[in-house]
Amino acid sequence: MTANSQMVTIKGTRDGLTLRLNDQCSFDSILEELYDKLSVNGVDDGQPMIRVTIQLGKRYLTMDQKEMLKRIIREKQKLVVEHIESDVITKEEAxxxxxxxxxxxxxxxxxxxxxxxxxxxxxxxxxxxxxxxxxxxxxxxxxxxxxxxxxxxxxxxxxxxxxxxxxxxxxxxxxxxxxxxxxxxxxxxxxxxxxxxxxxxxxxxxxxxxxxxxxxxxxxxxxxxxxx
Missing domain, CATH: 2.160.20.70 (Pectate Lyase C-like)
Known part of the structure; x- marks a missing residue:
């Protein structure tokens, strides 16, 4: 799989980590790749919690889907989701x-x-x-x-x-x-x-x-x- 076709891109920043999720694939595919990537890159128990920002692009997630993302990230690493950003909102939110x-x-x-x-x-x-x-x-x-x-x-x-x-x-x-x-x-x-x-x-x-x-x-x- 090429870098351009990655469904989850992880980038380190001064404030922690940014996870960019491809908005052209299914949510289940995102969860599967995210699970695999977090399983490979471990964090030592002695290290402090790392703050994470998730960028959804033009993807909208329900509250349940957001909770699934947070749960996978919490379970696999010493990470805490601080922000979930999306370029789209519902009519009610607008x-x-x-x-x-x-x-x-x-x-x-x-x-x-x-x-x-x-x-x-x-x-x-x-x-x-x-x-x-x-x-x-x-x-x-x-x-x-x-x-x-x-x-x-x-x-x-x-x-x-x-x-x-x-x-x-x-x-x-x-x-x-x-x-x-x-x-x-x-x-x-x-x-x-x-x-x-x-x-x-x-x-x-x-x-x-x-x-x-x-x-x-x-x-x-x-x-x-x-x-x-």
Whole structure:
């Protein structure tokens, strides 16, 4: 069998191993070749667990099929599957992705005891008063005062950010992390942004322009606004 006709290609990377699965053959053939290859290339018991990324190409697998892949890899080697990547998704997954990537614009003041919750990004033109709360699965952008509670990345997205013209919240939450605003008062009106600093693994507040340098993907927000 030539290299081009291999059904399973294993490549070492800085982060572990990448398994590329041929998307033009049957799933049973993939399992058979994967089983054989992992049986030949052993790993010593003393070595640490190796992280694995599986690339499916234009192949879609059910949850049961993914579990079969993971089980074979776990049983044959000291490997742990960290990611399974595919170029295709179901209609349901596409609709969920669309819903979670949309921007919901709201023009109002969120008063004490009121709650706004959206899927995707929230663009609020107004204030969040003390005792008010806004929640989004994506980013939160507030053109106004944030004095209440804001929770971005509600479904676990640690890349989400919270931005406000005046940042003095009761509480900030991003994914599962929690923080409060700094003690110092803001001078004038400028955009501040709360985000998870990967170095400190904690929520930090910085001017929006500084955050954009670290998170260039936020420019997609502008593109979606212009195209929407």
């Amino acid at each position: 609709f969920a992705w669309k819903e979670n990537s949309e921007i919901t614009p709201i023009v109002r003041t969120i008063r004490s005891g009121q709650l706004i919750e959206v899927k995707g990004d929230l663009l609020l033109l107004g204030d969040v008063n003390p005792g008010g709360k806004v929640i989004a699965t994506g980013n939160i952008f507030i053109i106004g005062h944030l004095r209440g509670i804001a929770h971005a990345g509600f479904d676990g997205n640690e890349e989400a950010v919270i931005s406000a013209s005046y940042m003095k919240p009761n509480q900030l939450r991003i994914a599962g992390q929690l923080s409060r605003a700094p003690d110092q008062d803001a001078e004038g009106v400028y955009i501040e942004c709360g985000f998870i600093d990967k170095q400190d693994d904690a929520i930090r507040i910085s001017p929006l322009q500084d955050v954009l340098k670290q998170k260039p993907d936020l420019v997609s927000f502008e593109r979606r606004m212009l195209n929407g």
